[in-house]
Amino acid sequence: MIHKSYTDENHELSGSCLCGRVRWHARGPFRHVVACHCRECRKWSGHFFPGIRSRSDRIVIEGEESLRWYRSSEFARRGFCGECGSTLFWQSGSITNIAAGSVDGETALGIIQHIHTGEAGDYYDL
Ligand SMILES: [Zn+2]
Numbered sequence: 001m002i003h004k005s006y007t008d009e010n011h012e013l014s015g016s017c018l019c020g021r022v023r024w025h026a027r028g029p030f031r032h033v034v035a036c037h038c039r040e041c042r043k044w045s046g047h048f049f050p051g052i053r054s055r056s057d058r059i060v061i062e063g064e065e066s067l068r069w070y071r072s073s074e075f076a077r078r079g080f081c082g083e084c085g086s087t088l089f090w091q092s093g094s095i096t097n098i099a100a101g102s103v104d105g106e107t108a109l110g111i112i113q114h115i116h117t118g119e120a121g122d123y124y125d126l
């Protein structure tokens, strides 16, 4: 089950923020999308955070001068575009969850899990 929730390592994805200043390219394996409904992710993203788990060293970022990081906890930081504000990355050391909404083109991925649903907003159903 857990095994199949990852793509193979030839899977490639690219993405960008709304204004296009920050661009990223990444190679798998990627975990399929996990939607986090915790309070922090809801505040940060404006709804819930759909993350594509990836290895940090397999992501190449362009336009890093526009990328800002917010340290949201002792073990994680959150990356966003300092120009347009787009939510891009949740990162904890060697693990980065890429915002699924930042992907350009087809992801060939799907949501496999919703987590921290006890903190979900009362304005939507799961
Ligand atoms: Zn931007």
Ligand SMILES: [Zn+2]
Pocket (backbone or CB within 6 Å): 036, 037, 038, 039, 040, 041, 042, 049, 116
């Ligand atoms: Zn969360």
